[in-house]
Amino acid sequence: MSTDKQLVIDGRNVTKVFKDFWGRAKVTAVKGVDIAVPEGAVFGLLGPNGAGKSTLMKMILGHLYPTGGSLTVLGQSPRDVEGKRRLGYVPEREFFYKNLTATETLGLFGQILDLPTPEIRRRTEQLLEMVGLQHARSRLVGEFSHGMGRRLGLAQALLNDPDLLILDEPTAGLDPVGCYEVKQLIRTLGRRGKTVLMSSHLLADVEDVCGVIMVMYGGQVQQVGPVRELLARKDEVLIRAPAVDPETIEKAKTLLAGKGGTAEVDVTYPTRSLEDYFLEIVRTADEKHVETAGARVGTGVAEYLQTGAEDAKLLEQLTRTSGPEPSVTAEAAESEPAEDIGQLDALTGVESGEEPGEKAAPEPGDGVDTDYLSQLTRGGK
Numbered sequence: 001m002s003t004d005k006q007l008v009i010d011g012r013n014v015t016k017v018f019k020d021f022w023g024r025a026k027v028t029a030v031k032g033v034d035i036a037v038p039e040g041a042v043f044g045l046l047g048p049n050g051a052g053k054s055t056l057m058k059m060i061l062g063h064l065y066p067t068g069g070s071l072t073v074l075g076q077s078p079r080d081v082e083g084k085r086r087l088g089y090v091p092e093r094e095f096f097y098k099n100l101t102a103t104e105t106l107g108l109f110g111q112i113l114d115l116p117t118p119e120i121r122r123r124t125e126q127l128l129e130m131v132g133l134q135h136a137r138s139r140l141v142g143e144f145s146h147g148m149g150r151r152l153g154l155a156q157a158l159l160n161d162p163d164l165l166i167l168d169e170p171t172a173g174l175d176p177v178g179c180y181e182v183k184q185l186i187r188t189l190g191r192r193g194k195t196v197l198m199s200s201h202l203l204a205d206v207e208d209v210c211g212v213i214m215v216m217y218g219g220q221v222q223q224v225g226p227v228r229e230l231l232a233r234k235d236e237v238l239i240r241a242p243a244v245d246p247e248t249i250e251k252a253k254t255l256l257a258g259k260g261g262t263a264e265v266d267v268t269y270p271t272r273s274l275e276d277y278f279l280e281i282v283r284t285a286d287e288k289h290v291e292t293a294g295a296r297v298g299t300g301v302a303e304y305l306q307t308g309a310e311d312a313k314l315l316e317q318l319t320r321t322s323g324p325e326p327s328v329t330a331e332a333a334e335s336e337p338a339e340d341i342g343q344l345d346a347l348t349g350v351e352s353g354e355e356p357g358e359k360a361a362p363e364p365g366d367g368v369d370t371d372y373l374s375q376l377t378r379g380g381k
Contacts (some may be wrong), residue, residue, distance in 0.1 A: 005038035005040065007036050007037065007038055008037050008038065008074055008163070008164050008195040009036070009037035009071075009072075009073055009197065010035075010036055010071070010072045011034060011056075011059075011071045012034055012069055013032045013068065013069035013070070014030055014066050014070075014071050015028070015030055015031055015033070015066060015067050016029045016056075016064060016066055017067040017068075028219055029052050029055040030052045030056050030066075031218070031219040031220050032220065033052070033220065033221055035214065037195060037212075038195075039193065040190065040195060041212055042186060042189075042190045042195075042196045042198065042209055043195075043196065043197050043198065043210065043211075043212050043213070043214070044199075044200070044206040044209075044212065044214070045057070045216070046200075046203070046206060046213055046215045046216070048217065051218065052216050052219035057166060057197070057199060059071060060078055060197070061078060061087075061089060062080075062084070065079075073087070073164070074087070074163065086162055087164045087166065088158055088159075088160065088165045089165075089168075090150075090157045090165075090167045090170050092168040092172065094149050094156075096141045098141055099140060101137065101138050102128060102138075102139065102144075103124055103128070105141055105156065106120070106123075106152075107121075107124060109156050110124070113160050124159075127155035127159070130181075130185070131151035131155045131178075131181070132177070132178070132181070133148060133152060133155070147173050147174050147178060150170075150173050150174055150178070151174070164196075165194060165196045166197045167186075167196065167199065167200075168199050169201065170186075170200065171202055171205050172201075172202075179202075179205060183205060183208055186198070186209045188306060190209075190211075192306070207227060211226060212225065212227065213227055249267055253265045
């Protein structure tokens with residue numbers, strides 16, 4: 001897939017083989033995948049369970065190392081710590097400290113990102129309103145429902161106004177209002193030139209927001225291209241017209257049947273989607289200030305995510321890099337110091353040679369070195 005834009009994600013012949021204790025190949029999760037995501041694209045990653053989507057995304061995040069091929073993200077190695085400052089990630093399952101409030105949670109991640117305190121407060125306020133949690137800002141995260149936790153996870157991923165946003169099942173567990181708001185956010189980010197990589201089993205959501213999709217099966221790419229081109233049915237034509245009398249409709253059907261060489265011309269009346277109908281009911285109830293302990297309708301996309309107008313020093317701080325690094329290769333992965341890999345695996349809850357997702361992420365206080373985590377995310381400061 002060629003493009004004149006700079007590639008935010010550039011993978012060539014990416015392969016990942018999981019091995020057993022003796023170093024023998026056990027599962028080939030990703031087989032020779034080429035992926036090219038240009039700047040400003042909203043890219044959908046599709047496939048059934050076990051197709052290799054999560055493994056590919058974890059390699060893009062730097063959580064796993066490719067067995068073969070090369071992969072760069074934002075022009076650098078996926079393992080580059082400074083490059084991660086320009087990246088936001090919403091995992092399929094979010095894990096937060098349950099004894100912190102929503103405000104404290106975002107404040108903690110803002111400090112990890114080295115954001116100035118006034119900026120943390122400003123963004124926290126805007127993000128909680130955007131995801132409909134402003135009324136729950138002082139509630140403990142441990143009291144949140146699954147859907148409210150998903151909303152908070154999205155807010156956390158947007159704290160640094162990322163250039164690349166990676167979403168793994170972003171609407172899973174969300175109510176229709178939350179799904180609609182997430183899709184509106186993705187559209188807004190796309191218009192701003194941000195790049196979004198989205199994986200979801202909810203195909204209607206992918207169709208609504210993604211410009212390009214890639215379908216995987218058996219660890220390989222089966223199809224890739226613009227959504228409209230892949231879904232177009234060129235053997236039929238859809239005609240929309242204002243309401244007319246039945247006699248005119250019959251004349252049109254007769255004419256079209258004659259031109260098409262068939263008598264099967266279907267005439268139906270358009271309906272609005274169930275999503276639109278549901279949202280109208282919820283908005284009406286929200287405008288009447290109906291009390292609810294759950295998530296409310298969001299106030300729209302946060303201002304700083306729409307404008308991108310940031311303090312010059314802050315922008316420089318968030319985007320500073322140490323220069324491009326070489327692509328990840330099989331040789332580089334094999335030469336990674338065992339101690340560093342072991343420490344990273346401990347943080348991600350993965351045993352050596354084991355695919356993430358098979359083991360629950362560690363709960364706060366389960367022995368994870370939080371000081372090391374802070375150093376890792378701050379580039380070793």
